Amino acid sequence: NAGVTQTPKFRVLKTGQSMTLLCAQDMNHEYMYWYRQDPGMGLRLIHYSVGEGTTAKGEVPDGYNVSRLKKQNFLLGLESAAPSQTSVYFCASSYGTEREQFFGPGTRLTVL
Amino acid sequence: GDSVTQMEGPVTLSEEAFLTINCTYTATGYPSLFWYVQYPGEGLQLLLKATKADDKGSNKGFEATYRKETTSFHLEKGSVQVSDSAVYFCALSHRNTPLVFGKGTRLSVIA
Numbered sequence: 001n002a003g004v005t006q007t008p009k010f011r012v013l014k015t016g017q018s019m020t021l022l023c024a025q026d027m028n029h030e031y032m033y034w035y036r037q038d039p040g041m042g043l044r045l046i047h048y049s050v051g052e053g054t055t056a057k058g059e060v061p062d063g064y065n066v067s068r069l070k071k072q073n074f075l076l077g078l079e080s081a082a083p084s085q086t087s088v089y090f091c092a093s094s095y096g097t098e099r100e101q102f103f104g105p106g107t108r109l110t111v112l
Numbered sequence: 113g114d115s116v117t118q119m120e121g122p123v124t125l126s127e128e129a130f131l132t133i134n135c136t137y138t139a140t141g142y143p144s145l146f147w148y149v150q151y152p153g154e155g156l157q158l159l160l161k162a163t164k165a166d167d168k169g170s171n172k173g174f175e176a177t178y179r180k181e182t183t184s185f186h187l188e189k190g191s192v193q194v195s196d197s198a199v200y201f202c203a204l205s206h207r208n209t210p211l212v213f214g215k216g217t218r219l220s221v222i223a
Contacts, residue, residue: 004155033210042201042215043156058210090155097205098144098163103155 002026006091006104013081013111021076021107023091031094032074036087049074081111114139118202118214125192125221133187133217135202143204145178145185150199192221
């Protein structure tokens with residue numbers, strides 16, 4: 001039982017490049033989330049999903065897209081990376097919004 | 113909208129000292145309240161939760177009581193250890209609404 005895994009762990013991009021972050025969970029959770037963590041800002045929700053094939057915007061969705069084609073996977077895409085997207089990205093999953101969220105180990109992204 | 117305010121850190125304590133991290137919230141109705149902990153280099157993990165007024169959540173020696181009258185959910189521990197050094201996040205959620213996090217409080221415990 002791996003829980004929530006994230007790929008890759010580290011990535012450096014140049015401004016304007018694109019990339020996809022992969023999140024996978026093996027707990028059969030309906031809900032999945034993408035957050036970014038910046039110093040002094042806590043965690044901010046980017047996008048989330050309440051089930052396979054669904055996505056919804058969070059607090060800071062601009063510049064990101066997501067897809068949930070399979071229940072166990074939640075992809076976060078950056079189409080044209082900007083230095084302001086330098087951050088640590090966390091994926092999480094849960095059975096419901098008031099249930100415990102399980103977090104992945106994070107992806108540290110640097111955009112030059 | 114809903115919001116969570118927690119005391120700014122960093123908080124530095126000696127081992128065996130008493131810990132309080134304040135958390136207050138603004139929300140309609142009766143949200144569920146959580147404390148999450150983030151150890152260095154890791155993702156967050158649930159520390160404790162409370163789902164209704166006057167409930168007390170507890171885990172690993174930490175406690176927090178849901179106080180509806182003061183809209184608070186302060187985290188306490190009677191005797192901290194070096195291994196408690198981490199960032200602590202207060203959070204709330206309603207049914208069908210994602211978690212709203214506070215900005216986090218960094219705790220450093222020195223031997």
